[in-house]
Amino acid sequence: MPGTQQIIHNGKTIYYMDFSNVALASEIRNIINESIAYIRSQPLESVLSLSNITNMSFSNEIKDLFNDFIEGNKPFIKASALIGLNGLQFIFIGLLKITHRNIKPFSSEMEAKNWLATIV
Numbered sequence: 001m002p003g004t005q006q007i008i009h010n011g012k013t014i015y016y017m018d019f020s021n022v023a024l025a026s027e028i029r030n031i032i033n034e035s036i037a038y039i040r041s042q043p044l045e046s047v048l049s050l051s052n053i054t055n056m057s058f059s060n061e062i063k064d065l066f067n068d069f070i071e072g073n074k075p076f077i078k079a080s081a082l083i084g085l086n087g088l089q090f091i092f093i094g095l096l097k098i099t100h101r102n103i104k105p106f107s108s109e110m111e112a113k114n115w116l117a118t119i120v
Contacts, residue, residue, distance in 0.1 A: 014117075048078055
């Protein structure tokens with residue numbers, strides 16, 4: 001079910017954002033707003049985040065939402081993992097390069113969580 005939650009994996013707290021199967025920009029905006037409230041209340045460079053965008057709708061509006069979200073979170077994020085990239089979502093990779101953030105795409109949630117758990 002789309003939304004957010006904190007999960008513990010191998011002793012590390014990971015902020016999980018589930019955008020999977022979300023079709024409406026308004027729903028994506030709600031998840032982003034919930035995430036902003038949490039992420040930007042944390043200490044600088046402390047958040048390990050995992051985003052699931054499997055089968056998420058993608059448009060210019062959604063791209064702009066994510067661009068602003070990613071840029072605004074930059075000071076608070078230690079590392080980010082991303083699962084569910086396909087098709088047009090590879091535009092996301094361009095956003096990742098522009099923001100110069102430590103964001104890595106993975107093919108499975110377990111791989112992503114395992115990588116995040118190794119971040120010191």
